[in-house]
Amino acid sequence: MxxxxxxxxxxxxxxxxxxxxxxxxxxxxxxxxxxxxxRVQKISLDGGFTCPNVDGTVAKGGCTFCDNRSFSPSRRVRRDAITSQIQRGIDGLRRRYKTERFLAYFQPATNTYGPLDKLRVLWETALEDERIVGLIIGTRPDCVADDVLDLIDEFAQRTYVSLELGVQTIHDSSLDWMNRGHHHDAAVDAMQRVAGRKxxxxxxxxxxxxxxxxxxxxxxxxxxxxxxxxxxxxxxxxxxxxxxxxxxxxxxxxxxxxxxxxxxxxxxxxxxxxxxxxxxxxxxxxxxxxxxxxxxxxxxxxxxxxxxxxxxxxxxxxxxxxxxxx
Ligand code: SF4
Incomplete structure (x- = not known):
């Protein structure tokens, strides 16, 4: 380097x-x-979400490549569970990578598939640890309503935020093959609405x-x-x-x-x-x-x-x- x-x-x-x-x-x-x-390292956090492709809202069974057995509907994660996940993650990574800076990565399942107050509490809780220098939020293009994007934008005014959208392909035939539960138009719509955000x-x-x-x-x-x-x-x-x-x-x-x-x-x-x-x-x-x-x-x-x-x-x-x- x-x-x-x-x-x-x-x-x-x-x-x-x-x-x-x-x-x-x-x-x-x-x-x-x-x-x-x-150096900055990501810490993978389980916010206790499920996925509309698993709970039957848009499909059942999830994507063909996804091991989603743990994403059962009505999952709940206590606030202190997030802080202990962060602590465990930091304990595991800080010596190995010689860093004190980390990104809270809400990774498994669909991490915007929940009420706004739950999202706010999770993200606020992650940022309470001063070693967390940003948020990464993984989700699907059909789960980013405008009010969710507004909330993410609010957090982006005070910290680094990356929204990860699972687009996978622009071809509807492939999205059908993988049982994705949405088509390419969902990605087009999401990309129009994230444009110009912080x-x-x-x-x-x-x-x-x-x-x-x-x-x-x-x-x-x-x-x-x-x-x-x-x-x-x-x-x-x-x-x-x-x-x-x-x-x-x-x-x-x-x-x-x-x-x-x-x-x-x-x-x-x-x-x-x-x-x-x-x-x-x-x-x-x-x-x-x-x-x-x-x-x-x-x-x-x-x-x-x-x-x-x-x-x-x-x-x-x-x-x-x-x-x-x-
Ligand atoms: S959208 Fe994501 S979390 Fe949901 S089933 Fe597909 S890969 Fe798994």
Whole structure:
């Protein structure tokens, strides 16, 4: 890491020129280090939410790839449970990463699927710990009503906030395949309504969905580039235990991408994104004990090194093909 980018956040007015540091894409680690002036780690918090795709509001059973058995409806999490989750998270991470700054990441299930007063209490509680320097809120595009966005905006006036929206793909056929319970129009609507807000928006995207051609995946890339969110999380389709997808993979009904296929797609995708967009993730992530396929997903270091090799061989990087001509 170039020490010149480790400056106090309040002095940072210029965007980071990651290309000049020799990187091939603008990684989350680089971005956070630049923004906060040093290492920041996420702490995953369970706010006790369920999901409209699990409780029967829009669908039942959840997405085919999601192990949602723990997201039962009417879950409740006590306020002190959040503070103890934060303390446990900090205890586990502070020595390993030598940092005292953390982001409260409301991750499992749909973290805006609840009454406003519950959301407010959870976020306020997380920020009571002065080592928490921001919030990350993971949700679905059909669960961000205007009053929820207004509340997130209110928090964004006093701290860093990132809203993570699970878009996955722009293709309704794929959203139907995964039993998503909403179509692409929900993402279009959400992206129109987050525009101009004070918080950052990050989009989840999946590559390798059954039935999606290269052109279809690049159409998703081009739409992400047009939306131009602060960040994107990209990963290959992968299967974990206790999901419908696991059964489909085991029976041979669904084929997972090979690493080389995925890397070519990923490089094509990244080349089409604007250079200032932060790339939060480039591959799937799950506890190894639950992982079913593809097993190459567990070798994160190899994936990253091979992506850099591929960009070197192509002479390209994130943003090389941006903007895409109309
Ligand atoms: S929307 Fe998210 S939490 Fe709900 S079932 Fe799908 S992946 Fe799981």
């Amino acid at each position: 170039n020490p010149s980018i480790l400056m106090p956040a309040e002095k940072q007015t210029e965007p980071l020129m990651w290309q000049e540091l020799g990187h091939k894409y603008y990684s989350l680690n680089l971005y956070l280090t630049h923004k906060f002036g040093g 918080f950052e928006t990050s989009l989840h995207i999946m590559l390798g969905l059954p039935g999606e051609t290269h052109d279809m995946m690049m159409a998703t890339a081009d739409q992400v580039a047009r939306w131009n969110p602060a960040a994107v999380k990209i990963h290959n389709l992968y299967a974990v235990e206790r999901t419908e997808l696991a059964d489909q993979v085991r029976s041979g009904q669904v084929r997972m991408l090979e690493l080389d296929e995925y890397l070519e797609l990923l490089a094509d995708f990244l080349e089409r994104l604007p250079p200032q967009m932060v790339i939060e993730r480039i591959s799937g992530d799950a506890p190894p004990k639950d992982f079913i396929a593809p097993m190459w997903c567990l070798k994160k270091g190899t994936i990253k090194a091979k992506l850099v090799e591929l960009f070197d061989a192509r002479g390209t990087r994130q943003g090389t093909r941006f903007p895409i001509p109309n």
